[in-house]
Amino acid sequence: MATTIDTIYTIWLREIKRFLKSKSRILGTGGQPLIWLAIVGVGFGSAIGVLAGGVSYITFMAPGIIGMTILFSSIFAGINVIYDKQFGFMKEILVAPVSRVGIVLGKIAGSATVSLISAITVLVIVILVGIIPVSSLTVAGLIEAVVFMVLTAAIFVSVGLVIATSINNMEGFQVIINFFILPLFFLSGALFPLTDAPLWMKAVSAVDPLRYGVDGMRGALIGTAAASYPLALDFVIILGVAVVLIAVADFAFRRMQAK
């Protein structure tokens, strides 16, 4: 019998193969964030100028756009689950003698890897074009940033999976995701600092997991002066949320099977 590790690897491998075969997905995930940076970053940047801590707007925004890349590509991983349900491949997986948690972890690992590839691509580009100055980078900071990327991806892939398990068509999934995704994005502090935001907005953004992901990346890549919270706090929160949501995704998958 296949071990849980075999299962995770197999499901992961399938996600990666599918991703590599889909050229439009590869281009889309890398292209969209760069358009945001070029238009919003440059546009707002020229209006806002330099932020507190001496950081330019576009530099401030870059980790936010990496966060956005992860949010968008991760949460739409749920679409793969709906695909698999509609086109029958889910049955092939569910009837295999493998541990259920292996299937879920494989799905999360596969989709999170795809998100991570996109996020790192964006990171490399913003460093190459000088949006994030090399002077502010450290090896430790880069490693920390990748850890935040992985955990953020795990969170939103799990959210996508949970929603996908209870919905059977693409349209329904799109509607629900579109409802959540913009507030999650705008309230994360990806585009503007929340330091001077009204209290209600601060309160709502405090429960947005992306906020801690973006804040952690900002701290790790640009320096703690640009971040709202200490890096350790960001890390503990985002790790906790990731663990809980992976567990919820596992539960949701088992329930889907029992039907």
Added chain:
Amino acid sequence: MDQPDGKYSIVVEHLVKKFGSFTAVNDVSFKVKEGEIFGLLGPNGAGKTTTISILSTIVNLTSGKASIYGRDVVHEKDAVRNLIGIVFQDPSLDDELTGRENLDIHARLYGVKGKAKLEAIDRVLKLVELDDKANIQVRAYSGGMKRRLEIARGFIHDPKVLFLDEPTIGLDPQTRRKIWDYILHLNEREKVTIILTTHYMEEADELCDRIAIIDHGKIIKVDTSEKLKDSLGGDVIKIGTNKPKELVALVKKKKIAVSAMEHDGTVEITAKDGSKALPRIIEFAKGAKIDIEYSTLKRPTLEDVFISLTGKEIRDEQASGADQMKQKWRARGR
């Protein structure tokens, strides 16, 4: 129990499945012998797929018991999953991947590794004659090729029992014949027990050692195709004649047939061995100066059996409607 379970690969006892207030499977019991091809024959909606889904651990049963080689399908799911291969009614391939990649993923999920994996993949590809198409994306396959790949896939991990849910639905006659050959080959050469569902009479007739006729969630009768047909009393002979009444009386007097009657000027005779009975009837008729205008001999079909057991045809119109939908579904690319 009349025989020890070891002789049976599948034992189903008083199986019930309810979806809300609808009872899809209603107290079904049967046993499948090791190495046989066992068919569930019935119209769409009779409960065939539900039964298969329960046996393959995809759907939980409401009550009753079912086991595969003594392993309970509810409590020993992983053990059962290891013993079985399944070809679903609806396609279940990853269209984005190649045929070989689909098989590779399947092998990995069933713990077939390394050299054994490569050998198994090559072996099953050859078996269904897809070895030259293995590296093409599945979305470019025809419906028949997809079906063949699925059968190959169901067989990679050497299952002891292979489930085939409507294996040839929506396929053209030539492809269907080919798939029948693969199925018979698997059963004979690889000694795998096969349980298949179908609403095609000729498919059940061609493939199955024993057939369970199922309708409205209940099994009506289980037997070999021959015995099911024999249960109707024999072959049906129809004779056109100028003196039907005299012929009926003659046949009855000579005790050639099980029954004889006049029906719209034609004489309908049921006889045990029709091909021998017919020339004798003609001979007696000549002797009695009864003119015979024409005669037909028909072996009863499973369709006749189905009609006599359920009082209706297998609802072919509905079936073909569903087929069309299936075909559309299959034709849809990703």
